[in-house]
Amino acid sequence: MKVVYALVAVAALLALPLVGAQQPGLRALFGTIVPYVALALFVGGLIYRVLTWAKSPVPFRITTTCGQQKTLDWIKHDEIENPTTTAGVIGRMALEILFFRSLFRNTSAENYKGRLVYGSTKWLWLAGLAFHWCFLLVLLRHLRFFAEPVPGFVLGMQAVDGFMEIGVPAVYVTGVVLLLAVTFLFLRRVVSPGLRYISLPSDYFPLFLIGTIASTGILLRHFIRTDIVGVKELAMGLVTFQPNVPDGVHPLFFGHLFLVCVLFAYLPFSKLTHMAGVFFSPTRNLANSNRFVRHVNPWAKPAEIHSYAKYEDEFREKMIQAGIPVERETAEEKPKKKKAKADDKPKADSKAEADQAAAADRAAPADKEEK
Amino acid sequence: MAEAKFDELAHYDPEKVSQVDYRPPEKDWMDTKPDFRPGTWIYPAKEKNLEYIGFPNARAWSPADKDWKLPKNWKQIIHEGLKERLDKYRSLKIFMDNCVRCGACADKCHFYLGSGDPKNMPVLRAELLRSVYKNDFTTAGKLLGRLVGARPLTKDVIKEWFYYFYQCTECRRCSVFCPYGIDTAEVTMLGRELLNLLGLNVNWVMEPVANCTRTGNHLGIQPHGLKSTLEFFAEDIEEATGVAVDIPINKKGADILFVTPSGDFLADPGTFTCMGYMILFHAIGLNYTWSTYASDGGNFGLFTSHDKMRDLNAKIYAEAKRLGVKWILGGECGHMWRVINQYMDTMNGPADFLEVPKSPLTGTVFENARSTKMIHITEFTSDLIKHKKLKLDPSRNRGLKVTFHDSCNPARAMGILEEPRYVIRHAVDEFYEMPPNTIREQTFCCGGGAGLGTDENMEMRLRGGMPRGNAVKHVAEKHGVNRLAAMCAIDRATLPAVCEFWAPEVSVTGIHELVGNALVLEGEKEREVNLRLDPIDEQGQE
16 A cells, blocks of 8 residues: 555656646746756755754764774774774765665574574665665766766766667666666565565655656657757756756656656655765764763763762761771761651652653753752 | 463473564554563552652553553653754754665564564664654654654554563664664663653663662662672682682772672672672782772663763762772673763763773773773773783683673674673683674674563563574584673673573673683682582583
């Protein structure tokens, strides 16, 4: 059912421009206004997202350490998996972002007759890596539509990408791999009962969306063969802020473009925001250096400590009897109440008051007498 | 014989428990409710404990009840509590926003592997909170609801949180595998903080917190009691070795304050580890002291709230200052070292009244603790061994075939992997590693961490302990391993049950028990019994 929701959503989104772009008046909408709006949502949304994250501080260094700590100099320290310096953190993050280090570690566990057996499983890592890299390369390749003359590196990429020289124009490997990877990522979600159970419509939606974008792209290049000059005109018009929607561009192109716009606009407001979020993960982007470089929590409050003096007041006699050294032989003169015992703690006046205090402040007022 | 009850090991059968059904239920996870069967949840906190530490909404209630007697404005409390935490912890926002539900974490959780309950997949555990976050704090969630995994907060959601946030040992194994480093421990910790606001806590955590506040240790041992405990250990040491060791307590003018988890004072085999420390310090003539006021390095505050963790941890520096020591040495404990490595300096530092730790015997300066001024006992001991300051006779541990269980926190919140191995290798003749994906940063939890190690939670403990138990069984069959070494007091308290259930031929030890047995002391008698007062020649045959 969840799959169907996502599929219907993508189908509807595709139908919209296919039908709409037949209407002359709406062509400008799909060819110019929608891309600008999508771009604004993408950029604005991502900035908003990052600012929202940045607004919350990082109170503690909670690095997940995956290797030997820095310690005695004869014990080999793992600076990448357990970084202590900025360079180490950059190394760790680079491995994570460029090569999906953590996914590479993936194992699969199976319960074989009541015994757990583990195997290495690299399929998710491989498909994930292929998917993300191909997506990036395909995106960069599209720069040829947005620049005149086409930058050298884009031409170079095209040459490499089409190296198999199958068909005219040549099939791009990245496009095909992207589609295969998306298919794999979708299939594993529906085939594995556990994964199907945790998957939401919003997990299927981007897969269908990107799958459809890749398919329509391949269709437009190899099968339907839209007027490529017109497409370039349109793209150049967009980047030079002289929007222009030429006639003769195939309606499917508007479908392709519209879904790309949807993807960009959707990205910051969905789980796809991990594109930016991966840089911010405190378990990965912090050095495990707490024991030698002090980390400051901006909202820190001093501890509400049950003081030694109070402790000794309660146990002084027993300590003296046992021959344990004490600070004072007798309790200090106390004008007010005597000692703190579990039973004579003041209770909150009423539940409502306690609730309010909890909601307004924090759950640990601890020992009020201390203050 | 009376039938064993749900809180007893004998109630469970490994043959049955190990047959885990991983098929998810028919109904969507949002439409299923937890099964509060005995053995899978922990008794609520007693009112007196909550009142003593000033926590709100103390009352008599039970998870088995239909009505949990939530305060009237419970929804508002949670909403505001969540908002406050989103504003304070970037981690929470990031972890809420970034998950793509790739499922890499799913079969990494010992509770999922042992129970098959899909809500024990880390992804769904987080989703329990994420769904409410989406509903209350994101545009997509407000507009699209269930399509994007959002759902309104209901009393059933609260019940689910209680059930599953206390079926997470905050071991962080999932976080190692997550491509975004999402740390379920952080989610669980903050989730438990939210539950605290409603007066939903477990006694196994809150009583230790109340005890620790008052007496300085989780067990509630009073100063004179601690002294007689240590004296009792000294008697056993003398019986085993013929050597009388000193017991410096609250001693001003000591160079070093020694802090260890209080579990080492109470129950075997932790007690033998404690004796190991005492022997070591005697052997090297260390000018150290125990403290009765800061008599616990362990910190159940970590399983309660960031504030409680801070308040309990603060005693260590306060006591170091009062006694005028130079630096602090910490014993074998798991979560204690997470607190010391990741929180202590930030929460209660800077400890500028202390000196950078320097071993009085080797002159080694522990630069890696330059700021906290506190080092781990295996850092200290491995340095002693490296500099040949200890005379170790591993043959006294003959008969023992040892493997090492990396405790979650030292491994994944610190990375102290080689030091303990170095010490063990010098203290015993036979050491074998468990399979690579069950040790070091991929180590499996004992199943009883983060305040879950109580007997009424026995079923979940055994289920959660299954991956570890299986790995122990594997080396027991392959190499004849009969001792599982662990440098964590919770391990030493919970792994005996896990081993008895899953690998009965193996028993549990601390590292410094092995050291204490191997250490050759000046003036000792011929060692015929070990610190357990068992004949050395019969070790490993029990």
